[in-house]
Amino acid sequence: MRLTLAFAVVSVWASTFLVQPYVVDSTSMEPAILPGDSVLVDKNGERAVRRGDVIVFRDPVEGADPLVKRVIGLPGESIHIEHGRVTVNGEVLSEPYKRESGLSHCAAGCRFDVPAAHYFVLGDNRDHSIDSRVFGFVPASHVMGRPWLVFWSTEDRGVTLRPNARMRELAPNTTRISFRGTRWQRFFQIIR
Numbered sequence: 625m626r627l628t629l630a631f632a633v634v635s636v637w638a639s640t641f642l643v644q645p646y647v648v649d650s651t652s653m654e655p656a657i658l659p660g661d662s663v664l665v666d667k668n669g670e671r672a673v674r675r676g677d678v679i680v681f682r683d684p685v686e687g688a689d690p691l692v693k694r695v696i697g698l699p700g701e702s703i704h705i706e707h708g709r710v711t712v713n714g715e716v717l718s719e720p721y722k723r724e725s726g727l728s729h730c731a732a733g734c735r736f737d738v739p740a741a742h743y744f745v746l747g748d749n750r751d752h753s754i755d756s757r758v759f760g761f762v763p764a765s766h767v768m769g770r771p772w773l774v775f776w777s778t779e780d781r782g783v784t785l786r787p788n789a790r791m792r793e794l795a796p797n798t799t800r801i802s803f804r805g806t807r808w809q810r811f812f813q814i815i816r
Contacts, residue, residue, distance in 0.1 A: 642667060644769065646680060646690060652747030652754070653678070653692055656721055656815060660807070662776035663692075663815065665769040673698070673743060673767060675712070678815055681745075682766040685759045690768055693755050694721070697744030699764075702737050705730040705757070708750065721816070724750040730757060741765070777810035 644665045648657050656678065657663065665680050673679060677695045697703040702713055708724050710717040734757060738744045742761035747753025756762065 645775070646692075646771070648692060650692070650747075651752045652749050653694070654723060654749040654752075656694075656748050657692060657771065657774070658777065658807070658810070660778045660805075661774045661810065663771040664773045664775055665771045667769040673764070675717075677770055679743070679745070679762075679770055680768045681762050682768065683759070684762050684766055692771060693745035693747050693753070693762075695743050696746050696756075697736065697738040699738055699740045699742060701744070702735065703744050704733070704735050706733040710746075721748045722750060723748055736761075743767070771815050774810050774813040774815065777807040777813075779805035779807060 644667055646663055646665055648661045648663060649659055651659055673695055675695055675698055678692060679695055680690050680692050683689060683691050696710060696717065697712060704711045704714075710719065736744055736756065738761060741764045743764065744756045745762055746755045746757070
């Protein structure tokens with residue numbers, strides 16, 4: 625009993641202050657993070673956010689569901705996007721993680737000046753991402769943490785619990801976990 629209580633207290637403390645699990649349901653961060661990936665988010669805010677970091681943050685418009693994107697612009701920087709090419713303060717940004725088919729929200733050119741205490745974020749899958757090009761800058765206070773590990777991944781977008789007919793007969797409140805669609809190769813993949 626004491627061991628169970630201690631485990632529960634440590635689990636609540638860890639999920640409150642250290643890590644938080646999230647299930648990603650968007651294609652905006654492909655190929656780094658896929659829809660159906662369950663990720664652990666490091667909530668430790670000791671390290672400053674840097675360009676290239678993947679972050680989880682509260683939606684700056686609706687504030688409801690958390691979003692996940694990559695930080696492109698830091699406070700005080702000038703971002704220019706044209707024909708899929710991103711420049712930061714006049715320097716072309718190398719983006720080996722980017723997936724783009726040529727379509728863009730900023731094909732004709734967009735310029736963004738990042739205000740103090742805010743970030744400019746983009747999804748890696750630019751053609752299928754609603755990001756700072758649409759909703760604007762992310763306040764630093766909205767950053768919830770950095771996803772660092774895929775601990776479960778499924779094409780079914782989550783674990784499916786399906787009661788078996790024989791199981792329902794033997795134990796009506798019991799379900800079984802289906803591993804159909806599980807992407808085993810993504811387990812314990814570090815997010816970069």
